[in-house]
Amino acid sequence: SQKIEQNSEALNIQEGKTATLTCNYTNYSPAYLQWYRQDPGRGPVFLLLIRENEKEKRKERLKVTFDTTLKQSLFHITASQPADSATYLCALAYIGSGNTGKLIFGQGTTLQVKP
Amino acid sequence: DAGVIQSPRHEVTEMGQEVTLRCKPISGHDYLFWYRQTMMRGLELLIYFNNNVPIDDSGMPEDRFSAKMPNASFSTLKIQPSEPRDSAVYFCASSFKGTSYNEQFFGPGTRLTVL
Numbered sequence: 001s002q003k004i005e006q007n008s009e010a011l012n013i014q015e016g017k018t019a020t021l022t023c024n025y026t027n028y029s030p031a032y033l034q035w036y037r038q039d040p041g042r043g044p045v046f047l048l049l050i051r052e053n054e055k056e057k058r059k060e061r062l063k064v065t066f067d068t069t070l071k072q073s074l075f076h077i078t079a080s081q082p083a084d085s086a087t088y089l090c091a092l093a094y095i096g097s098g099n100t101g102k103l104i105f106g107q108g109t110t111l112q113v114k115p
Numbered sequence: 116d117a118g119v120i121q122s123p124r125h126e127v128t129e130m131g132q133e134v135t136l137r138c139k140p141i142s143g144h145d146y147l148f149w150y151r152q153t154m155m156r157g158l159e160l161l162i163y164f165n166n167n168v169p170i171d172d173s174g175m176p177e178d179r180f181s182a183k184m185p186n187a188s189f190s191t192l193k194i195q196p197s198e199p200r201d202s203a204v205y206f207c208a209s210s211f212k213g214t215s216y217n218e219q220f221f222g223p224g225t226r227l228t229v230l
Contacts, residue, residue, distance in 0.1 A: 043221030105158040
């Protein structure tokens with residue numbers, strides 16, 4: 001079955017530094033990969049989607065890379081701020097028969113940005 | 116738009132009782148998803164609908180769980196009878212971009228505690 005792994009340990013960084021979160025997957029080659037942000041007590045919020053033919057995607061201070069050879073996506077937040085502190089979820093798009101599909105989520109990595 | 120609306124936000128019940136969770140998707144969205152989130156298993160897809168029709172219910176854990184979508188603006192997830200291991204946060208999400216694996220908009224969740 002499809003497996004998606006994110007670093008379960010919290011990532012602690014200093015304000016202003018670049019945060020890099022990792023998402024690895026096995027047993028499948030997704031056409032899409034998405035990143036979501038989740039704050040405590042709230043639902044996930046969509047951030048970025050990257051397709052398999054896109055190596056990199058940017059949105060303001062966010063950058064996502066997608067390496068289909070390594071089966072890995074990296075999520076970067078540049079010039080990090082305390083407000084970026086949250087849990088970040090990686091999700092791969094699993095497409096089954098009849099073009100039906102669903103998102104499979106990783107466990108998430110908690111980022112803590114210290115002032 | 117108000118976003119995805121879920122009710123109740125919190126539910127505490129005793130083992131064996133029936134629990135009904137409710138969801139109103141964003142108007143115009145044609146996909147609706149029910150997820151369950153726990154510390155141990157992360158965010159898991161239970162079932163999703165397209166144009167009110169259930170497409171994939173392979174994530175529904177047991178026959179005790181059932182979901183309906185009688186119209187485009189309302190869905191329910193029912194657990195009968197409830198058990199302590201059903202305690203989790205249940206999220207409803209909706210999307211509109213023509214596939215079931217594009218960006219999803221999540222509701223605030225219902226925190227269910229079964230005693």
